[in-house]
Amino acid sequence: MSQALRKEWMIGRISDSSCLDKLQKLLAEEFTSDMAKSIPKHMIFKSKLRKATLTREIHIEAFTNEKVVVSASGEIKENFESVCAKIEAILNESVDIVSRRNTVRTSRAKRILKYARSLSSGEEVERMVIVTLCDIILDLLVTEKLSKFTNRREDLENESVGAKLGILRQRIPIYRPKEISDIRMLRNKVAHGGSPTAENEAEYALETTLDIFEKF
Helix, strand or coil, X not given: CCCCEEEEEECCCCCCHXXXXXXXXXXXXXXXXXXXXXXXCCEEEEEEEECCCCCCXXXXXXXXXXXXXXXXXXXXXXXXXXXXXHHHHHHHHHHHHHHCCCCHHHHHHHHXXXXXXXXXXXXXXXXXXXXXXXXXXXXXXXXXXXXXXXXXXXXXXXXXHHHHHHHHHCCCCCCCHHHXXXXXXXXXXXXXXXXXXXXXXXXXXXHHHHHHHHHC
């Protein structure tokens, strides 16, 4: 029988509810996650992770003392280190939500978001403005995240948010990347063709941007 595999980390602030919520969602971007319906009092998180490229499931448990343990059958020994590296990146990205600095870009995005929320989705022009502002906010957040990994001007000032997301994906898991790209598409309809924005599109953009701002 293959010897069981195990790895553990101490992840400060992982017990914060916002971090746990982001952890669950980022894991779901990479794996099929089966959350435990009930867990012991000394635990705060427990899930089984599956992936098509793995012959056996991965177990992840987080404890009240902020220790996180990943374990698996020895049958996936060849893949275990690479999977653990991915999970460690997800854990660190999950706690970044409460440890991020109050940067210029983040502060600017916060002010723009406050103004966008004051607009009415019932007014056609304001709907177009909402979508445009949401795209600006998301670009600021993506650029701020990217600035941790590169200071190349051509990367940070790239007009394509998709290109920025592509660079980031090589380094960290991304929260709701499809939605970020979708909102850029809505903005392009306004910016390049003057197309009107539907009420449900403006509401979707604002609600999604608010969620991403809180968890990105």
